[in-house]
Amino acid sequence: MEFMTENEYISQYFAMLEAECKARVLSQPAPADGKSYCAPKLDHWMGCWNYTEAGTRATEPCPPIPGFDYLQNATFDCRENGTWYVNPATGREYADYSACFNFENAIKEMDKDVIHIYVTIALFCLSFVMISISLVIFFKFRQLRCDRITIHKNLFISYLLTDLFYLVYLSVIHFAEDVVLHNPDWCQFLHVITQYAIVCNFAWMFCEGLYLHTVMMSAFTSGKSVIIACLIIGWGVPVPLTIIYGAVRASLKDNIIACWSSESSFLWIMYAPVVLSMAINVVFVVNIMRLLITKLRQIPEVAQTRKAVRATAILIPLLGLQFLIFIKRPEDKDSTLSTIYQYVLAIFVPLQGAFVSIMYCFCNGEVLSLLKRKWNQHNAMLPGKRKRAQSTSATQYTIVDPMSQVQTSVT
Numbered sequence: 299m300e301f302m303t304e305n306e307y308i309s310q311y312f313a314m315l316e317a318e319c320k321a322r323v324l325s326q327p328a329p330a331d332g333k334s335y336c337a338p339k340l341d342h343w344m345g346c347w348n349y350t351e352a353g354t355r356a357t358e359p360c361p362p363i364p365g366f367d368y369l370q371n372a373t374f375d376c377r378e379n380g381t382w383y384v385n386p387a388t389g390r391e392y393a394d395y396s397a398c399f400n401f402e403n404a405i406k407e408m409d410k411d412v413i414h415i416y417v418t419i420a421l422f423c424l425s426f427v428m429i430s431i432s433l434v435i436f437f438k439f440r441q442l443r444c445d446r447i448t449i450h451k452n453l454f455i456s457y458l459l460t461d462l463f464y465l466v467y468l469s470v471i472h473f474a475e476d477v478v479l480h481n482p483d484w485c486q487f488l489h490v491i492t493q494y495a496i497v498c499n500f501a502w503m504f505c506e507g508l509y510l511h512t513v514m515m516s517a518f519t520s521g522k523s524v525i526i527a528c529l530i531i532g533w534g535v536p537v538p539l540t541i542i543y544g545a546v547r548a549s550l551k552d553n554i555i556a557c558w559s560s561e562s563s564f565l566w567i568m569y570a571p572v573v574l575s576m577a578i579n580v581v582f583v584v585n586i587m588r589l590l591i592t593k594l595r596q597i598p599e600v601a602q603t604r605k606a607v608r609a610t611a612i613l614i615p616l617l618g619l620q621f622l623i624f625i626k627r628p629e630d631k632d633s634t635l636s637t638i639y640q641y642v643l644a645i646f647v648p649l650q651g652a653f654v655s656i657m658y659c660f661c662n663g664e665v666l667s668l669l670k671r672k673w674n675q676h677n678a679m680l681p682g683k684r685k686r687a688q689s690t691s692a693t694q695y696t697i698v699d700p701m702s703q704v705q706t707s708v709t
Contacts, residue, residue, distance in 0.1 A: 323340075453505070458651075
């Protein structure tokens with residue numbers, strides 16, 4: 299037996315409301331009493347507005363959709379000239395649903411325990427800060443300019459964009475009542491650009507695996523050609539996916555409310571390639587692990603296995619393979635398993651960037667050595683320490699022969 303998804307249920311429900319409105323109101327002739335009336339209308343909230351006499355206010359029960367109090371009423375003003383009221387800010391006809399909208403109920407229905415939203419936002423902020431610091435380090439030092447670091451830079455930029463857009467979108471959806479209610483175009487665009495950033499992020503995780511696999515398996519491949527391919531995959535491929543997703547979702551009435559915050563099966567237009575890229579990364583990791591074991595055969599088996607496992611484990615967050623366990627959400631949203639899923643997701647997803655920045659920047663031996671050297675150079679240039687260093691050098695020159703002084707000054 300097949301069960302409808304939430305999105306399929308909403309689609310059928312909206313289609314039923316639309317058909318009912320057409321039969322009850324939209325297909326009916328206008329009153330023939332000689333008075334001026336506003337034309338019947340079905341709005342984006344599925345409010346069905348009948349012929350309304352000019353200069354009066356129409357009233358309809360609030361639709362039974364998430365976040366609305368169906369015991370309240372929405373209103374729509376018919377102006378004296380026989381046209382519906384137009385919101386000056388948007389230039390569109392505007393029915394007032396403010397009495398319907400219950401923001402607290404909306405939050406409870408969208409996520410019954412809102413604590414994980416605060417956790418998610420806080421961790422995204424932490425990740426944003428750590429990724430920003432890592433990028434400053436990567437871009438500041440010339441010694442870190444190589445193909446491998448170039449891939450890392452682009453991955454970290456994708457993390458930065460994902461964190462930024464996700465933070466803004468989460469804040470709007472959960473804390474901006476008016477925006478969710480009026481569903482402006484910019485909020486829908488924010489949703490789309492956030493999805494683009496997420497797909498770019500996974501695309502660059504795939505590029506990390508592609509680059510590492512290519513370098514280890516084919517030593518004669520040009521690094522420049524791999525970089526160009528990664529730039530196309532990382533920033534270019536998500537563009538058509540995003541355009542197709544946005545166009546398809548915008549064409550469906552049940553998917554254009556509340557800043558597109560409701561779950562939609564059309565997200566698979568963008569996420570199916572993401573899942574495919576992670577599956578390919580699994581293949582890359584298996585091949586890399588096989589190569590590592592081959593190269594470590596001269597080491598006793600226990601040490602060999604331990605080193606190979608450690609190297610593979612380090613690759614997991616870089617390639618995003620841990621997200622494979624989050625592909626499917628538990629069906630029962632009220633279950634303990636669903637609650638655990640939400641909290642684990644709220645921790646691992648925003649901290650992904652932080653994990654990667656720690657492992658591949660802050661704990662990177664090359665980066666640490668460079669920072670330590672720069673720090674020592676900075677300390678050596680401080681006035682007090684410079685004076686002591688010069689004094690020490692002068693003392694040394696007095697106890698060596700003239701030839702040594704020349705050699706020392708040259709070096």
